[in-house]
Amino acid sequence: MVALGASAQVTGGxxxxxxxxMPNSPHISALGGINVVNPENDISFALQNPALMRGTxxxxxxxxxxxxxxxxxxxxxxxGYHVPQIKTSFALGVQYLNYGNxxxxxxxxxxxxxxxxxxxxxxxxASRQYKERWRYGAAIKYAYSSLNDRxxxxxxxxxxxxxxxxxxxxxxxxxxKNIGYMTTRYNPQQPAEPLPFDVQLxxxxxxxxxxxxxxxxxxxxxxxxxxxxxxxxxxxxxxxxTPDTNAAPKKYFxxxxxxxxxxxxxxxxxxxxxxxxGYNHLRRSELALKERTALSGFSFGASLWLNQVQVHYAxxxxxxxxxxxxxxxxxxxxxxxxxxxxGNWNSSYPGW
Numbered sequence: 001m002v003a004l005g006a007s008a009q010v011t012g013g014x015x016x017x018x019x020x021x022m023p024n025s026p027h028i029s030a031l032g033g034i035n036v037v038n039p040e041n042d043i044s045f046a047l048q049n050p051a052l053m054r055g056t057x058x059x060x061x062x063x064x065x066x067x068x069x070x071x072x073x074x075x076x077x078x079x080g081y082h083v084p085q086i087k088t089s090f091a092l093g094v095q096y097l098n099y100g101n102x103x104x105x106x107x108x109x110x111x112x113x114x115x116x117x118x119x120x121x122x123x124x125x126a127s128r129q130y131k132e133r134w135r136y137g138a139a140i141k142y143a144y145s146s147l148n149d150r151x152x153x154x155x156x157x158x159x160x161x162x163x164x165x166x167x168x169x170x171x172x173x174x175x176x177k178n179i180g181y182m183t184t185r186y187n188p189q190q191p192a193e194p195l196p197f198d199v200q201l202x203x204x205x206x207x208x209x210x211x212x213x214x215x216x217x218x219x220x221x222x223x224x225x226x227x228x229x230x231x232x233x234x235x236x237x238x239x240x241x242t243p244d245t246n247a248a249p250k251k252y253f254x255x256x257x258x259x260x261x262x263x264x265x266x267x268x269x270x271x272x273x274x275x276x277x278g279y280n281h282l283r284r285s286e287l288a289l290k291e292r293t294a295l296s297g298f299s300f301g302a303s304l305w306l307n308q309v310q311v312h313y314a315x316x317x318x319x320x321x322x323x324x325x326x327x328x329x330x331x332x333x334x335x336x337x338x339x340x341x342x343g344n345w346n347s348s349y350p351g352w
Contacts (some may be wrong), residue, residue: 016186016193017143017154019097019119020178024048024076025064026314026326030301032262032278033316034217037173037202039164039352040266042303042310043078043330047093049175049202050125050137051160054089055349058082064312064328069321073098076328082349091139093123104148115148125158135162141178147186154195156180164352169206175199197222211268218260219282226282227256259285276301276314287319294320308336 023029025044036049043060046053057080068074077094099117106112121144127137139158145151160175176199182192199221206213220226264278277300284297294317301314310330317323339345 014194015196016152016182017119017121017145017156017178018196019095019145020121020141020143020156021196021198022074022095022097024078024093024095025062026066026301026312026328027276027303029316029324029326030276030278030299030312030314031215031264031266032217032280032299033283034200034219034262034280035202035215035264036160036175036200036217037162037171037204037215038213038266039162039171039204041351042312043080043091044076044328046080046089046091046125046127046137047078047123047139049160049162049173049200050091050139050158051127051135051162051173051175053080053091053125053127053137054129054135054351055082055084056351057089057091058347058349059334059345060330060332062310062328062330064326066324066326066328068097068324069318071100073100078330081344082347083344084347084349087128089127091123091125091127093125093139094120095123096120102148117147119143119145123158133164133166135164136160137162141180145186150186151184152182152186152193153184154180154182156195166352169208171204172202173204174201211271213266213268215264215266217262217264219262220260225256226259227252228286255285272305274303274305276303283318289320292320295323296320308332 023033024047027042027044028035028048038045041056043057043062046057060080062078064076066074075096079092082089097119101114101116104112104115121141123139123141125137125139127135129135137160141156143154143156156178157180158175158177162173164171178195178197180195185192198219200217200219201221202215202217204213204215259282262280267275280297288296296317296319299314299316304311312328314326315323334346334348
């Protein structure tokens with residue numbers, strides 16, 4: 001048999017600062033990893049699409065600390081504040097990943113010592129309302145990455161818009177993410193690495209007489225074919241094992257189309273508990289094993305909505321090797337911690 005070689009082009013591993021594509025809360029993870037359109041009162045969505053930041057999220061803080069695969073520590077902080085004097089809402093996001101300690105060796109395998117690696121990003125977002133149903137917003141980010149003695153940094157921006165129709169319970173959102181440039185390169189002698197730019201569009205529909213919200217997000221709108229060349233798709237000659245040049249090339253239209261989609265739903269029970277399910281077709285296509293797809297690409301979660309505290313849980317299936325579990329908490333600081341003479345601190349503002 002003749003061995004066949006193929007080079008794979010996948011969406012991951014092609015960019016610097018790729019951690020910026022990671023979900024910033026368990027609620028986002030449960031929805032499949034991206035959501036730019038959910039109008040629920042969760043501050044984490046304001047860091048997915050800055051236009052979702054609004055007065056009803058005033059003084060809400062979200063915190064989560066979780067163990068990712070291989071012992072990687074992930075910390076996210078999200079905070080919102082509304083300034084009525086200028087009719088503008090602001091959001092702050094901090095994301096930190098600690099990859100732990102590694103053994104450093106030379107070319108011959110001799111141990112030289114240990115080194116550490118970590119990434120972090122700080123985001124500041126602002127949004128304003130336009131007429132009755134529109135909001136627009138923008139965010140600026142500073143991202144930093146350290147790998148032993150190599151460091152890199154970047155300045156990036158997000159720009160988003162949201163249309164929210166309260167009468168029809170319909171929300172549409174769009175955002176361009178990670179527009180920017182590298183300020184410091186891992187290797188100053190090489191050209192700047194590409195950043196994880198993306199254009200995303202989402203739609204959300206809640207039913208008037210059913211506590212169910214259906215949502216869909218389309219990502220990589222700027223690039224049609226995000227499918228990689230899978231060597232298992234090559235038709236081989238049964239005798240020699242060489243590629244069959246007479247076989248008609250497959251178009252894979254449906255697969256190319258649905259790799260852009262993330263589908264999710266939220267079902268609210270007794271007004272306090274929300275059950276969440278999401279499906280990310282790109283994740284399933286890239287990470288599932290052909291022999292055993294299992295639940296790769298699916299994610300599940302639940303949220304408990306209390307007056308002062310929100311509790312969020314997510315279980316995401318990337319690969320058959322195991323699921324990723326997350327917990328997070330959101331606190332309404334203006335309700336939980338009343339401060340006298342604190343100006344705008346104790347204020348509450350209406351939603352949409």
